[in-house]
Amino acid sequence: MQFTAAQISILINGKIEGNPEASVSSFGKIEEAREGQLTFLANPKYEDYLYTTQASIAIINEAYELKQAVKPTLIRVPDAYSAFALLLSKYQEIATQQMQGIQQPSYIAPSAQIADGVFIGAFSYIGENVKVGAGSKIFPSSFIGNNVQIGENCIIHPGVKIYHDCVLHNHIVIHAGTVVGGDGFGFAPQADGSFKKVPQIGNVVIENNVEIGANTTIDRATMGSTIIKAGAKLDNLIQIAHNVEIGNSTVIAAQAGVSGSTKIGNQVMIGGQAGLVGHIQIADGSKINAQSGVSKSLKDPYTSVTGSPAAEYTSALRSQAVFRNLPTLEKRIQELESIVKQLLTEKVNSL
């Protein structure tokens, strides 16, 4: 797609300096941008590049004063970074909206209901009784199991697998390779030491505006639902076990894991590689540091923890500081012991 400076200035409500017919078809960082690209200057650190860039259009702050002539057409706005980000979002929205229709070969069960404006990529599998809402985009090689419901304007990236009976609301993004609704890890120990599978007949429910990264796994509930609430953001390679609940606008970084039946409140932040045991509650606004191991409920909202096992943040940092000096500490104890022994000996001798 090709856009002129005039068109862009309307989209971001900016003021043009230079040729309004200058046109661009892609984006570039100011230090790398080429002819035909759009760039922006927000960070003063990159100011010098404005005078050497080959970009055709540059978005800059209203307040910025030019030091010499520049090649690109300028579009001035109150905040160049925000305007640029807004433009990107609009661009991606337009590009996504243009994806429509059903590529062949794909497999769509006769009982599936596909709304208007849906895109279904080649090699995608849409099972019996599946519903896909208006404007949703299902990239190639995805698997949508029987009875799955997908709402409106969802984006399912390539190779996502959604098991039967799961429910996705609207405006959800799931990245490539993620598995939604695999069996929970439930096995009953038998007298002979073997394990017998506990059937997992629940599902996964994902609410509005959730985004989930690549190769993450979210298990279906044993009964009932594993729930990812509205606005939660999950990164890559995360494990969410059966019957877990993730609260509204909670953010979880890559490779973290949440064990079965744990309930996480709203606006919680969980760092990368952190792990939570099963059957605990995490209060709203909790912060769990990367690599923490949380083995108990966090009952007070807005507390931070770190370490494995996890403890309150500042006290854990103090313990870690002493840990680094443990060899010195041990030496100090040895010295005390030898002095005290000396004192005791002298006392005995002085009797």
Next chain:
Amino acid sequence: MQFTAAQISILINGKIEGNPEASVSSFGKIEEAREGQLTFLANPKYEDYLYTTQASIAIINEAYELKQAVKPTLIRVPDAYSAFALLLSKYQEIATQQMQGIQQPSYIAPSAQIADGVFIGAFSYIGENVKVGAGSKIFPSSFIGNNVQIGENCIIHPGVKIYHDCVLHNHIVIHAGTVVGGDGFGFAPQADGSFKKVPQIGNVVIENNVEIGANTTIDRATMGSTIIKAGAKLDNLIQIAHNVEIGNSTVIAAQAGVSGSTKIGNQVMIGGQAGLVGHIQIADGSKINAQSGVSKSLKDPYTSVTGSPAAEYTSALRSQAVFRNLPTLEKRIQELESIVKQLLTEKVNSL
């Protein structure tokens, strides 16, 4: 599928109270179940829901005494939970058995041997000389490499990738996105600082009744076989490196990792996110706590470890308890030092 109370009571050997023709087509938790669903009451905590549920059939304990009239037809058994679980297993078995035939488009090499009652989903790839045993189900978009052998009644969920030459015995379940038989991570350092790949020409052997979760990776052996023994259960996102052996009925939770050539005994339990270094042995019945880092062999059977580096469980807990008080401990040492210094000064002064 639709079942009547009469049919269900035969399957679970129960006694009907109410209309034997009441029929259900799905399952629900007692607090949520709707008309046309089957539910059960096992936990007395949920007793009140029995009198408000809209379920059409409910399984309850023989011993339970009704407090008032109920809507659902009741089926009484000695243990309602076990009966319900049994029913679920039978239901899933029947549902799976009904999946048969080869969906199109799929790719099946001419030399592949597909037994009776096999299901092969659309977009699945079956390589040269592959054997698939009777009753096995291969979901859509799976990749089965050349010469792979799959036994009877296995379930391969969507998007599983099994590299060439791997061998699966019978009654194995592998969940979506898991990779079996990728190259082991073997690279020989060269004089110039670069690395040269060590060819990985072994395979993976998975024995009877193993279940493996979603997006797990099990590498092929450098030579010989990486082996997952009968009855082992592996969760999601687990890494099993080349030449590892996992013992019978060993259970491994999500995101754990086992490095190359490590041999794990029978009935071992490994917690989530635990890591094991390469070339060690883990004795039968060992318990490795979540997030542990095991760097040495565990030679005595049935011992528990925790921590990173891992140590015997109770002694590690004691160290962790002191760790939490390290700042206090340091203060106590400071006080001792100042007192002892004072004592020494006085002694000198008294000379």
Next chain:
Amino acid sequence: MQFTAAQISILINGKIEGNPEASVSSFGKIEEAREGQLTFLANPKYEDYLYTTQASIAIINEAYELKQAVKPTLIRVPDAYSAFALLLSKYQEIATQQMQGIQQPSYIAPSAQIADGVFIGAFSYIGENVKVGAGSKIFPSSFIGNNVQIGENCIIHPGVKIYHDCVLHNHIVIHAGTVVGGDGFGFAPQADGSFKKVPQIGNVVIENNVEIGANTTIDRATMGSTIIKAGAKLDNLIQIAHNVEIGNSTVIAAQAGVSGSTKIGNQVMIGGQAGLVGHIQIADGSKINAQSGVSKSLKDPYTSVTGSPAAEYTSALRSQAVFRNLPTLEKRIQELESIVKQLLTEKVNSL
């Protein structure tokens, strides 16, 4: 493929003892090899098997003196293990070169440019303007997004997903299920507690001779490129966040994670399950132990760290050693306190 002893001896520059027409079609370990297989003896521990093996050809060291007659034709070389490994590499190279052509059904956009000698497996998706260089092999069910460039002699294993605009140079291997170019995890917090996606419009660049394991995720840059430099080797289930740079010949073990914008130098070694926070620099030749949590830049080249938070290796080991004895240390402090208290009491009494 069938090879005679005569052919093999030419490939590895060896000397034949026995029937030069003996032929093999596969490889086996000396303790397991069967008629028609090639084996080798390098480790003296396995010497006895040389006299019982059913292998048709065995590679042995020049210097080795036979104790009795053997069944296989022998090929003598200066170093049997190296010769065997070389043979395997050549064999795999030949086997891979033989894969050519485009299996059906596959999806190749009309604007894609596919060079000579390329293999594209069934159910693979090749987007608009994709370029695939000579000799590259794309296994079944892979997704190659719009504008992706793949160089020469790359191997893309089944089910790999490469998002739009990413660039792969030459001789790259990517294992099954790996996702390249998914969106970086960037969300701007809003006043109401929700998060707004930051568009991720950069890409991923992977340089020559990189190998990446299975189910790993490498996110695209917010702007610019996430870069994996020449010769780097990444294992399975690794997370590489947006705008990260991985240096030449750096090696990363399974389940490690690198957070956004962190720059890792050349020939760094990162152990399994290690985690690195964002926006730090790791100097050339650093060694990061398994499960380490690196929260600060490592500025001095060739230093080793371990622990979470990570500290210099030997000092961290000393702290860990004391940690194991913390309960004893606490007791020693208690004893000191009681003795000192006693001394103080006596002093008071003696006044």
